[in-house]
Amino acid sequence: MNLSDFAARCGWPPKESIVRARLEVLEMLVTCNRCKGTGIFERNPLDKTCYGCAGRKLKLPPLTARLAATVRERQDRGDLSGYYQRLRELRSAQEEGFAKSLENLVPEMVVYAGARKA
Ligand SMILES: [Zn+2]
Numbered sequence: 775m776n777l778s779d780f781a782a783r784c785g786w787p788p789k790e791s792i793v794r795a796r797l798e799v800l801e802m803l804v805t806c807n808r809c810k811g812t813g814i815f816e817r818n819p820l821d822k823t824c825y826g827c828a829g830r831k832l833k834l835p836p837l838t839a840r841l842a843a844t845v846r847e848r849q850d851r852g853d854l855s856g857y858y859q860r861l862r863e864l865r866s867a868q869e870e871g872f873a874k875s876l877e878n879l880v881p882e883m884v885v886y887a888g889a890r891k892a
Pocket of ligand 1 (some may be wrong): 806808810811816823825827830831
């Protein structure tokens with residue numbers, strides 16, 4: 775199914791960055807098969823960044839109804855509650871003006887960057 779339908783089944787906004795961030799927290803992204811998870815594709819003549827995953831090593835899994843059902847279950851169990859809490863904290867920091875430099879970033883992507891370090 776397409777990303778919008780998948781997001782709707784998960785109860786999420788239909789944005790790729792958001793779906794990707796949440797699936798990453800749930801450890802449901804899959805290794806890019808083009809670069810075997812290195813992010814580098816040597817045969818790419820211009821730069822060696824893998825264009826299968828844009829150098830990110832992981833990519834979205836096939837977006838199936840079954841995956842959406844699993845996401846719903848895990849969400850109901852609270853597997854994303856820490857992530858949602860960080861999102862709320864970030865948003866309130868922005869509202870209070872403590873995070874001016876973050877204003878031009880999509881909040882989900884800031885959390886996504888933090889999730890990668892954890
Ligand atoms: Zn790749």
